Amino acid sequence: xxxxxxxxxxxxxxxxxxxVYFGAGYPIRIIGERINPTGRKAMAAELREGNLxxxxxxxxxxxxxxxxxxxxxxxxxxxxxxxxMTRLVEELSQLVTLPLSIDTTDPATLEAGLRxxxxxxxxxxxxxxxxxxxxxxxxxxxxxxxxxxxxxxPGGLPADARERLDTVRRIIDAAxxxxxxxxxxxxDALTTTLAANAAAATDVLETLRLYGVELGLPVSMGLSxxxxxxxxxxxxxSQFFAMAAARGLSVPILNPLxxxxxxxxxxxxxLLGHDRxxxxxxxxxxxxxxxxxxxxxxxxxxxxxxxxxxxxxxxxQLQQAxxxxxKEAVPGHVQAAVTAGHDAxxxxxxxxxxxxxxLGEDFGAGRCxxxxxxxxxxxxxxxxxxxxxxxxxxxxxxxxxxxxATVAGDIHDLGKNIVAALLENNGFEIIDLGKDVPVARIVAxxxxxxxxxxxxxxxxxxxxxxxxxxxxALKAAGVAxxxxxxxxxxxxxxxxxxxxxxxxxxxxxxxxxxxxxxREKK
Numbered sequence: 001x002x003x004x005x006x007x008x009x010x011x012x013x014x015x016x017x018x019x020v021y022f023g024a025g026y027p028i029r030i031i032g033e034r035i036n037p038t039g040r041k042a043m044a045a046e047l048r049e050g051n052l053x054x055x056x057x058x059x060x061x062x063x064x065x066x067x068x069x070x071x072x073x074x075x076x077x078x079x080x081x082x083x084x085m086t087r088l089v090e091e092l093s094q095l096v097t098l099p100l101s102i103d104t105t106d107p108a109t110l111e112a113g114l115r116x117x118x119x120x121x122x123x124x125x126x127x128x129x130x131x132x133x134x135x136x137x138x139x140x141x142x143x144x145x146x147x148x149x150x151x152x153x154p155g156g157l158p159a160d161a162r163e164r165l166d167t168v169r170r171i172i173d174a175a176x177x178x179x180x181x182x183x184x185x186x187x188d189a190l191t192t193t194l195a196a197n198a199a200a201a202t203d204v205l206e207t208l209r210l211y212g213v214e215l216g217l218p219v220s221m222g223l224s225x226x227x228x229x230x231x232x233x234x235x236x237x238s239q240f241f242a243m244a245a246a247r248g249l250s251v252p253i254l255n256p257l258x259x260x261x262x263x264x265x266x267x268x269x270x271l272l273g274h275d276r277x278x279x280x281x282x283x284x285x286x287x288x289x290x291x292x293x294x295x296x297x298x299x300x301x302x303x304x305x306x307x308x309x310x311x312x313x314x315x316x317q318l319q320q321a322x323x324x325x326x327k328e329a330v331p332g333h334v335q336a337a338v339t340a341g342h343d344a345x346x347x348x349x350x351x352x353x354x355x356x357x358x359l360g361e362d363f364g365a366g367r368c369x370x371x372x373x374x375x376x377x378x379x380x381x382x383x384x385x386x387x388x389x390x391x392x393x394x395x396x397x398x399x400x401x402x403x404x405a406t407v408a409g410d411i412h413d414l415g416k417n418i419v420a421a422l423l424e425n426n427g428f429e430i431i432d433l434g435k436d437v438p439v440a441r442i443v444a445x446x447x448x449x450x451x452x453x454x455x456x457x458x459x460x461x462x463x464x465x466x467x468x469x470x471x472x473a474l475k476a477a478g479v480a481x482x483x484x485x486x487x488x489x490x491x492x493x494x495x496x497x498x499x500x501x502x503x504x505x506x507x508x509x510x511x512x513x514x515x516x517x518x519r520e521k522k
Contacts, residue, residue, distance in 0.1 A: 010022075010023065010025075010026075010183065011023045011146065011183045011186070011217075011218050012120070012183075013069060013099035013101075013119070013120050013121065013122055013146060014099055014119040014120040015093065015096075015097055015098055015099045015100070015118070015119045016093055016094075016097075016118040016119055017097050018097045018098070018099070019099075020068045020069060020098070020099050022068070022218055022250055022251050023217070023218035023250055023251075024216070024218075024250075026250070026274075027269055027274035027275075028245060028249070028250055028251070028252065028265070028268065028269060028272070028274065029068035029069060029250065029251050030066060030067045030068055030069070030251075030252060030254060030256050030265065031067065031068070031069045031070070031071050031101055031122075031220065031251060031252065031253040031254070032058075032059075032062035032063075032065075032067035032069070032070045032071060032098075032254075032255070032256050033071050033222065033224070033253050033254055033255055034058040034059075034061075034062055034255060034257065035055050035058055035059060035062075035070060035071060035072050035073060035088070035092075036071065036073040036075070036103065037073065037074075037075060037076050037461065038073065038075060038460065038461050038488075038489055039488060039489070042054065043055065044076050044077075047074075047076045047079070047084060048076060048078075048079055052087070052088070052091060055088065055092070056091070056092075056095055058257075059092055059095055059096050060095065060096065061257055062256050062257065063096045063097070063098055065256040065257050065262060066256055066262070066265065067098060067256045068098060068099075069098055069099050069100070069101055069122065069251070070092065070096065070098050070099075070100050070101065071100075071101040071103050071124060071253060072085070072088050072089065072092065072100050072101065072102060072103060072113070073103040073104065073461075074088055074104065074109060074113075075103075075104065075460070075461030075462050076461065077461055077464040077465075077489065077491075077494050078494065078497065081104070081106055081108075081109045082106070082108045082109045082111075082112035083112070085102070085104065085109045085112045085113040086112045086113065086115075086116050088113075089102070089112075089113045089116050089117050090116055093116075093117065093118050093119075099119055099120070099121060099122070100113075100117060100119075100121050100122070101121065101122040101123075101124045101148075102114060102117070102121050102122070102123055102124065102145075103124040103125075104124075104462065105132075105409060105460075105462035105463070106462060107135040107136060107139060110123065110136060110139055110140075111139050111143075114139065114140070114142075114143035114145055115143065117143070120144055120145060120146065121143075121145045121146070122145065122146045122147075122148060122186070123136060123139075123140045123145045123146065123147045123148060124148045124253075125147075125148040125149070125150040125188055126140070126147050126148065126149060126150065126171060126175075127150045127151075127152040127153070127171070128150075128151065128152060128153040128154075128167050128168075128170045128171050128174075129152065129153065129154055130154070133171065133174045137174060137175055137178050137180075138178065140180075141178050141179060141180065145184075146184050146185070146186060147175060147180065147184060147185055147186070148186045148187075148188050148220055149168050149171040149172060149175070149185055149186065149187050149188060150168075150171075150188040150190065151163075151164040151165075151167035151168040151171075151187075151188065151190050151207075152167065152190070152411060153167050153170075154436070156411055156434075156435060156436060157190075157192065157411055158190070160199075160203055160206075161203050161204075161206035161207040161209075161210050162210070164189070164190060164203075164207045164210075165207065165210045165211065165214060165215075168187055168188075168211075168215070169215075172185060172215075182217065185217055186217060186218045186219065186220050186251060187211050187215065187217050187218070187219045187220070188219070188220055188221050189204045189207045189208055189211065189219055189220075189221040189244070189249070190204070190207070190221065191204055191221050191222055191223060191224075191225040191226050192204075192225060192226075193225055193226065193227075193228045193229065193370075193414065194226050194227065194230065194236070195228060195229040195230055195369070195370035195371045195374065196229075196370070196374060196414045200226060201226060201240060201243070204221065204226075204244065205243060205244065205247050208244060208247035208248045208249060209247055209248070211248065212247070212248040218250045218251055219248055219249050219250055219251065220249075220250070220251040220252065220253060221244070221249065221252065221253065222253040222254075223237050223240060223241055223244070223252055223253065223254045224237055224254065224255065226240045227240070228370065229369055229370020229371070229373075230369055230370060230371070231369050234258050234259075234260040234261065235260060237254065237255075237258070237260075237261060238258075238260045238261050238263075238264035239264075241254065241261065241264055241265070241268070242264055242267075242268055245268045245272065246268075246272075263284075266280065266281050266284050267281060269281070313340075314333055314336035314337040314339075314340050314342075314351075315337055315342070315347070315350050315351045315354075317333045317336070318330065318333035318334060318336075318337060318347075318351040318352070318355070318383065319351055319354055319355040319358065320355075321333050321379060322351075322352065322355035322356070322359075322376050322379045322380055322383060323355050323358060323359050323372075323376055324375075324376075324379075325372060325375025325376050325378065325379050326379060327375075327378050327379040327381075327382040328382075330379050330380075330382045330383045330386065331382060331383070331385075331386035333351075333383075334347065334351070334383050334386040334387050334390060335386065335390055337351060338387075338390045338391060343391070344387055344391045347387055348384075348387070348425070348426060348427060351383070352380055352383050352384060352387075352425055352426075353422075353425075353426055353511070355376065355380070356376065356377075356380060356422055356507075356508060357508055359372070359373060359376050360506060360507070360508040364506075373418065374418075377417075377418055377421045377422070380421060380422070380425045381421060381424075381425065383425070384424065384425040398427060398428065398429045399426065399427040399428050399514075399515065399518055400428055400429070400451075400452035400453065400514070400518035400521075401428070401429045401431065401449065401450070401451040401452050401453075402423050402428050402429070402430055402431070402451055402452065402453045402454075402455055402514060403430075403431040403432075403433065403442075403445060403446060403449055403451040403453070403454050403455065403481070404416055404419065404420055404423075404430065404431070404432050404433065404454075404455040404456075404457070405432075405433040405434070405435075405437040405441075405442050405445075405454075405455070405456055405457070405470075406434070406435035406436065406437060406456075406457045406458070406459070407436075407437060407439075407442075407456055407457065407458050407463050407466035407467060407470055408436055408437060408438045408439060408463070408466045409436060409460075409462065409463040409466060410435060410436060410457070410458050410459055410460055410463040410466070411435055411436055412435065412459040412460070413434065413435040413457070415457060415459065415486065415487065415488070415507070416432075416435070416455075416457040417432075418507045419455065419457075419486070419504070419507045419510045420432050421507075422507045422508065422510065422511050423510065423511055423514055426511050426514075426515075428514060431445065431449050431451060433445055439466065439469050439470050439473045440473075442454070442456070442470050442473070442474070443470075443473050443474055443477045443479065446474060446477070446479045446481055447477060447479065450480075450481075451481050452481060452482065452517070452518050452521055453481055453482050453483070453484055453514055453517050453518065454474060454479070454481045454482070454483050454484070455483075455484045455485070455486070455504075455510070455514075456470055456471070456483065456484075456485045456486075456500075457485070457486055457487045458485075458487040458489060458490060459487045459488045459489060460489060461489050464489060464490070464494065467485055467490070467494075467495075467498050467500070468497075468498045468499070471483050471485075471498050471499045471500060472499065475499065482501040482502070482517040482520070482521060483499070483500045483501050483502070484500065484501060484502040484503070484504055484510065484513055484514065484517065485498065485500040485502075485503055485504070486503065486504040486505070486506075486510060490503065491503075501517060502516075502517060
C-alpha cells in the first residue's frame with residue numbers, strides 16, 4: 001500500500017505492516033463491511049463450526065477491491081464471541097495488510113480483539129450511553145485505538161442533525177477527559193432507513209454539514225441502512241454515497257465488492273480532486289467503449305401487486321385500498337362493507353387481515369417493498385378505526401392483551417411497529433414499551449399489565465443475549481404470559497434455546513401465532 005506523507009495532526013490507523021491516513025486532505029478511505037455475520041446465515045454457520053473460509057475470502061476480495069480498512073464483527077449468537085474475535089483478529093492480521101475496525105457492543109469482545117491486534121485499530125463504536133462511555137473508552141485508551149463516536153443516547157435515535165451534533169459533543173467531551181486527542185476520534189453521522197423515515201437522507205447530509213462546520217473531524221457511517229427494504233439497493237447506496245461524499249464523508253463503511261458502488265467510488269475520487277484529472281478513473285475503463293449502456297431489469301411498481309380476480313365487492317375494494325396505501329379511501333370501503341351486512345369479525349378477517357396477508361406474500365416474492373408495507377399499515381389503522389366507529393360494539397371486543405418490546409441496546413423498532421399495527425388491527429390490545437427496553441422494565445410492565453403474550457424483538461446479533469435474559473427474568477418472576485420472539489437475526493433454533501414459546505418470522509405469522517397462543521392459554 002502506498003502511504004502519503006502525513007499531514008500535521010493527521011488521523012491514522014495501522015496494521016502490522018502499513019499505515020492508513022484519512023480525513024481532510026486525503027482521499028476517501030473505504031471501510032469494508034463484509035466481515036459481519038449479521039444477515040449472512042452461511043457465514044454465521046461457518047463461524048459456529050470454526051471455519052473462516054468465507055471470512056478470509058471476503059477479506060482478500062475487499063482488499064483487492066480497494067478497501068483501506070476492514071470492519072470485523074464476531075456477532076454470532078450462542079458462541080464465545082471474545083474467543084472468536086481473538087481468532088479473527090489473529091488470522092486476518094497475518095492475511096491482509098489493512099488496518100482493522102473492531103465492531104462490537106460487548107466490552108469483553110472489544111478487549112479481546114484489541115489485546116491481540118498488532119497495530120492501531122478503530123473501535124466501532126462508542127455511543128453516549130453511560131455504560132458505553134464508562135466501559136469502552138478506557139479499553140480503547142488502554143490499547144491506543146481510535147474511536148468512532150456514534151450519536152446515540154439513552155433516549156434513542158436523535159430527532160435531527162442538531163441533536164446528533166449535541167450528542168456527539170458529549171462523547172468527545174468524555175473522551176477528551178480521559179486523554180484522547182482530536183486525532184484519536186472519528187464521527188458517525190448515523191444512517192437510518194429511508195423507507196421508514198422520509199428525512200433519513202437529508203438528516204444525514206445536514207449532520208455532515210454541521211460536523212464539518214463545527215467540529216472538523218473525519219466522518220464515517222454505514223451507508224447501506226439507507227436502502228433497507230427498497231428495490232435496487234445498489235443504486236440507492238451508490239447515489240447516497242456520492243451525495244454524502246460531497247458533504248464531507250471521508251471514511252464510509254460500505255461493500256466495496258458491489259460493482260455499482262465500486263464505480264461510484266472511482267468517479268467520486270476523481271470529482272473531489274483526489275484522482276487528478278481522472279487518471280485512475282480512466283485507467284479503470286481502458287479498453288471499454290466510451291459509452292456503456294446497462295440494461296436494468298424494471299422494478300415492479302405498486303400497481304403490479306397481485307390483485308383479486310374481481311374488485312367489485314366492498315371487501316375486495318377495501319383490500320385493494322389497503323394494499324395501495326390509499327388510507328383516505330379506506331373508511332368509505334369499510335362503511336360499504338358494514339352497509340352490505342358484514343359484521344366486524346368478518347370484515348377484519350376477509351378485508352383488513354386478508355389485505356395484509358396478500359401484501360406479505362408479495363413482499364416475500366419481491367413484488368413490493370418496504371415503503372408499500374408501511375403505507376399499507378397506515379391504511380390498515382384507518383380501516384380499524386373506521387370499523388370501530390361504524391360498529392361501536394367492536395370497541396369492547398379483544399382477543400387478548402399483547403405486550404411488545406425491542407430489547408435493551410437495540411434501537412430498531414420498525415418490525416415491532418408493524419407487528420403492533422397488525423395485532424391491534426386484528427383485535428388485540430397492545431402495550432408497546434418501545435425500543436431499547438431494559439429487562440427490569442419488561443418484567444415490571446408484565447407484572448403490572450398481566451398480558452397474555454409478551455413479544456420481544458432483537459435486530460442485532462449483539463442484542464440477542466437480551467432475549468435470553470428477558471425470558472429467563474420473566475419466568476423467574478412468575479409471569480404467566482406466553483412469549484413470542486422475532487427479529488432479523490433471530491432463528492427458530494435460537495428462539496427455542498432461549499426458552500420462547502413461539503418464533504415469528506414476520507408480522508403476518510405473528511398474528512396467527514398470537515391467536516393460537518391466546519386460545520391455548522384460555
